[in-house]
Amino acid sequence: MFELIGIPPQALFGQLLLGLINGAFYAVLSLGLALIFGLLNIINFTHGAQYMMGAFVAWLMLRYAGIGYWPSLIVAPVVVAVVGIVIERLLLRRLYHLDHLYGLLLTFGLALIIEGTFRQIYGISGQPYAIPKELSGGYDLGFMFLPTYRAWVVLASLAACLGTWLLIEKTRLGAYLRAGTENATLVRAFGVNVPVMVTLTYGFGVALAAFAGVLAAPIYSVNPLMGSNLIIVVFAVVVIGGMGSILGSVITGYALGLIEGLTKVFYPEASSTVIFIIMAIVLLIKPAGLFGRAT
Amino acid sequence: MRLASGVLGAVFLLSAGPAAAQGISNDVVKLGVLNDQSGVYADLAGQGSVVAAQMAVEDFGGTVLGKTIQVVSADHQNKPDVGSSVANQWIDTEQVDAIVDVPTSSVALAIQEITRRKNVAHLNSTAATTDLTGKACSPTAVHYTYDTYALANGTGRALVQQGGDTWFFITADYAFGHNLEQNTAEAVKKAGGKVVGAVRAPFPNNDFSSFLLQAQASQAKVIGLANAGGDTINSIKQAREFGITQAGQRLAGLLVFLSDIHSLGLETTQGLTLTTGFYWDKDDETREWSKRWAERMNGRMPTMVQAGVYSVVMHYLNAIKAAGTDDAKTVVAKMKEMPINDFFAKNARIRQDGRMVHDMYLVQVKGPQESKGAWDYYNILRTIPGDEAFMPMEAGNCPLVQEAATKNGQPAGGAR
Incomplete structure (x- = not known):
């Protein structure tokens, strides 16, 4: 009963697991995007470039300072977040009262500049980044060989998503954030420093992107365009989940990873388009996305 | 071979008219290196190919038949439309005599047609498709380093x-x-x-x-x-x-x-x-050239296609000198007559279909x-x-080979 179109169940489990791993990247990246959109109303097209910067900072630290993977996991997101905060303070801040389109154009332009600069300096073929010793090797699950590092990626991304969700739903700071999203003027009237909160939120969203970049460094090639391939898919994930919906983006991220994984078995040619087909269908039926609220 | 180039020469004399004059057109030999300088193929060809072309020009002495040799370059972004418009501009307004390197098969095939129509040399090192010397082969083109x-x-x-x-x-x-x-x-x-x-x-x-x-x-x-x-x-x-x-x-x-x-x-x-098609550490000659290249490229070592660019440019300049003109059809026919012996290839030759055959x-x-x-x-x-490495000429169905064969009453594979 379980054998679908000639695919034995064991192969299917393997593919589902792989889908989950890819979903982990989608989830962390779309979470950061959703967060930024929710509070800043900015469609952050620099996200892919910031993911790439995370991977590059990790590689640079290893190459020039001998700092390994574990410290990078913390330091690289902080470094990239600081760059993000500078961008927010100097540029994004001026656009909040304008149409979405302006923010989109600015961040898109920034992404091109950042990627172009890295390409100029480091070339295009990518830099090698080894899997840390503690996480090399893998487990033989019977139906497939699961590299330890991939298992770690799923755990780390789940932890990051859960942590972020708790922060926003269960803490006082999170309550301010949610209130700021609803009505910034009112929250300000209560004495909350909304501009600082906005800056920090942007920094946090960017840090999540950089965190995903460090996670990706050992398995994908660390190259200046690594983010531009991914960002379009991640945008589709955010749109399907509902712009600005935090839980929605996380769940959709994992779910679409799974669907994409299955497509790679049944009809590999379509695996790069399946997410966009789903996006089109969702937009037709529920224009605000699966978890979004119509405004 | 000689028969084939004779036929080519005759066709050229009949069709080319006044432009067929001997000597160097516009008093300059201009090489345009057209490749990917920012995308996926930027490291394997890119700036390294430009440097290789410049080295060949310097080693040749900077002039041929008393006229200066210049190298220009551009990024085709792996897009046939971008590549075509650069090539047209180079040829129409900037007197470029040869387009060099051209990775990405789709762009290379577009350049093949433009250079054929406008009688400009196409010295391809980096594209992979066998069509360049098959059904799209051209009397002004050479496919030098490798193919699929x-x-x-x-x-x-x-x-x-x-x-x-x-x-x-x-x-x-x-x-x-x-x-x-x-x-x-x-x-x-x-x-x-x-x-x-x-x-x-x-x-x-x-x-x-x-x-x-x-x-x-x-x-x-x-x-x-x-x-x-x-x-x-x-x-x-x-x-x-x-x-x-x-x-x-x-x-x-x-x-x-x-x-x-x-x-x-x-x-x-x-x-x-x-x-x-090439490894820098193969022998003393390859090492000597590669180290000179590396000095200009932050210590990187050349890929086969970058070394190929040097070799093909050198061969092209030698052919201009031997032919006494920079007219593309004549020079490419000359390139096919002359054997290639340098650090890149030994006893190599260019076949009638434009395929360079080397170990x-x-x-x-x-x-x-x-x-x-x-x-x-x-x-x-x-x-x-x-001869074992590359596709036999008959299998490629290059129209040039078939035409020459019918005219000479010889089987297609007969001429070397």
Whole structure:
């Protein structure tokens, strides 16, 4: 009963697991995007470039300072977040009262500049980044060989998503954030420093992107365009989940990873388009996305 | 050969009219290096090819028949429309006499038509498609360093002979990937091997783990990677991560350059078997040239196509000197008459269809312990003689060859 179109169940489990791993990247990246959109109303097209910067900072630290993977996991997101905060303070801040389109154009332009600069300096073929010793090797699950590092990626991304969700739903700071999203003027009237909160939120969203970049460094090639391939898919994930919906983006991220994984078995040619087909269908039926609220 | 060039010469004299005058047009010989300077092929050709062309011009002396030689360059971004408009502008307003390098098959085929129509030389080093010397062959074009057939044939046959007789392909889902898969599958079958399956991966693609597991499930002895650039890098990296190479399946890189190995590191690529047209550390001559190139390229070592650019530019300039003109048809015909003997190729020649025939090398990537340092990457397993490495001229269906054959009443393969 379980054998679908000639695919034995064991192969299917393997593919589902792989889908989950890819979903982990989608989830962390779309979470950061959703967060930024929710509070800043900015469609952050620099996200892919910031993911790439995370991977590059990790590689640079290893190459020039001998700092390994574990410290990078913390330091690289902080470094990239600081760059993000500078961008927010100097540029994004001026656009909040304008149409979405302006923010989109600015961040898109920034992404091109950042990627172009890295390409100029480091070339295009990518830099090698080894899997840390503690996480090399893998487990033989019977139906497939699961590299330890991939298992770690799923755990780390789940932890990051859960942590972020708790922060926003269960803490006082999170309550301010949610209130700021609803009505910034009112929250300000209560004495909350909304501009600082906005800056920090942007920094946090960017840090999540950089965190995903460090996670990706050992398995994908660390190259200046690594983010531009991914960002379009991640945008589709955010749109399907509902712009600005935090839980929605996380769940959709994992779910679409799974669907994409299955497509790679049944009809590999379509695996790069399946997410966009789903996006089109969702937009037709529920224009605000699966978890979004119509405004 | 002589008969063929005689025919070409006659056609040229009849059609070209006043422009057929001897000497150098516009008092300058201008070479336009047109390649990818910012995208996936920027490291394997890119600026390195421009430097190689400049070195050839300097080594030649900077002038030919008393006229200055200039090198210009541009980025075609791997887009046929961008490449075509640059080429047209170069030819129409900037007196460019030869377009050099041109990676990416689709762009190269567009340039092939423009240069044929406008009688400008097309000295191609980096494009992969066999069509350049097949149905799209041109009297003004030379395909110099390699093509899909040479790589597929060398690697495919060698691995079958070493016992890798069952194959599974992971193929980039566009014309180039299909072409490469087909060429290799033919070589594998001819050598007595069997193709047990293939999967078409979208292009470009980041995550190959799913396709690799399918390859693993097929239990083929060899997994053929019919892709290029970033796709190849990711497939190799992930094959190692998922324990596929360690479990005994072999990877065959069908289009892998030295720059890819450098980027992946030896830990990941050790044992990979591939075919190349040039390796910098082969002998004293190759080392001498490569080190001169490296001095200008921050210590990098050249890929086969970058070395090929130098060699083809040098050969082109020598042919201008010998022919006494920079008229493309005449010079390219001269290039086909003159043998090539330099650090890049020994006793090599350019066939009537424009294919440069030289020895290729089957190499295996060294392990990290074996390598003595940066860029010490290959062991040469075997030298594949040119005639065996490249597709026989009759099989390419080049119209030039067929025309010449009918006119001379000779079978197509008769003229060298």
